Amino acid sequence: DAEITQSPRHKITETGRQVTLACHQTWNHNNMFWYRQDLGHGLRLIHYSYGVQDTNKGEVSDGYSVSRSNTEDLPLTLESAASSQTSVYFCASSERTPNTGELFFGEGSRLTVL
């Protein structure tokens, strides 16, 4: 079965360290997204990509970067981790057609920055 997987599922790091969260999907979807979930804010869009070599900033992109070198993967990098980036991160993907609506989410990566 096609799926979307995130790793690591849990990560503890220190302020100032670089952290990369991996996201891999086997649906061959062109669209991929990174969201963070925080209490009171719901899911906020960090970065997204509509295809290989395409990346775009979302609502809360400061301090994060992504790269899309193939269809399957969209790694999220925190260049210099801050305590404010402690959160649960969700990767998602969808088909190319606009407004099909359905995002397929991974199980999430819980990041703690000390």
Next chain:
Amino acid sequence: DQQVKQNSPSLSVQEGRISILNCDYTNSMFDYFLWYKKYPAEGPTFLISISSIKDKNEDGRFTVFLNKSAKHLSLHIVPSQPGDSAVYFCAASAYSSASKIIFGSGTRLSIRP
């Protein structure tokens, strides 16, 4: 500036009764609306959607209503079941922004026996 707002952080409903979850939006460019359901330690899953050309969409026990003039949508669950206890996210997108979807802050629904 939240473009999609869910003003009720939590809701408790008795099993068998109707659950009504509400959502408001501010961006008049939104033309597609969705509800997602999330259990603890899992990713959100798609539940139901509605296009702005409709005012109602039904799927089994779940119905979404859209009031464009009020910029308001609601999710009705009838009858409510214990497995419906979860966090529900309202979301919206605009054709002009392709597949970018904006989420609300979520409502935690608890179904009590």
